[in-house]
Amino acid sequence: MNIGQASGASGVSAKMIRYYESIGLMPAAGRTQSGYRVYSERDVHLLRFVRRSRDLGFALEDIRLLLGLWQDGARPSAAVKDIALKHIDDLTRKIAELQAMKRSLQHLAEACHGDARPDCPILDDLSGLDAGHEKGGATEAAPPHTADTSCCR
Amino acid sequence: MNIGQASGASGVSAKMIRYYESIGLMPAAGRTQSGYRVYSERDVHLLRFVRRSRDLGFALEDIRLLLGLWQDGARPSAAVKDIALKHIDDLTRKIAELQAMKRSLQHLAEACHGDARPDCPILDDLSGLDAGHEKGGATEAAPPHTADTSCCR
DNA sequence: CTTGACCTTCCCATCATGGGAAGCCTTATC
């Protein structure tokens, strides 16, 4: 199997397969005499594992750990669960952050006429014109300084 | 006001202030004879606008548009609302995607003992061992090929 | 033997942000 076939069989782009190899996420593929990479069913299985993990939002570094555990017949399932729970926490935080943004924006958008006139509560909010007459409290959006490191898929 | 003071007054890092200038998001600051950037209250106001917009998750290109509208006394509020609504859509999609991931992971994590034994439904799922006995449907996570372009804050 | 579809490597772009180096400027202290 060459890289195109492995890509088709796993749903991982050829570009990404090469990248995963380059960062040591998967073992270096064998080569034909002419230099083409060669893949086995095992490799495709591994690639599907990575693909599925990415679909669940795991970072590549987490996937590196998961792959190690997967191939370790003596792993404690607690180690796997730990990684999963941490990721769930990350997702929970990120979701809450996005929802806070969405809520604020929805309040502002509801208050905006959305017609030809120039007055606009959205711009008023952004420019800090908080002439304290708001009722819904649309102003406080994201936890002001909660650094958000990791990102999404 | 020099860049450090403008940073403190606006909540935007000096690094980012320079960056915003370099991409033309804000006008080039004036300079002292020795080359230091000089900022006015107006500039700080603008920086706060950007900061607040970022907190609401707007991309810098959107903020560029919003700034244009802000400074255009004849803007139709519909133009602003349009940008906001599009962003709300993006947020909605992203939230749904993350929630799907979270739901799947939670099902899997609940099924995992999390002890010293090696058997682990999480790894089973990732490796495609879907011996179809699942009840909660933990398997289908993200809309398989829904490209997600934009990211978070 | 040519053509087209594949493969290879290498470089660049994304998006918003931070880190750090090398060197100049300013301010306060001795």
Place this chain on the structure above:
DNA sequence: GATAAGGCTTCCCATGATGGGAAGGTCAAG
């Protein structure tokens, strides 16, 4: 006035995961 500390300048690099594309080699079918 000298010196030290800290702020400013520019420039380069890194992040994380991915795609785009160029230049050139290879394979298989016609």
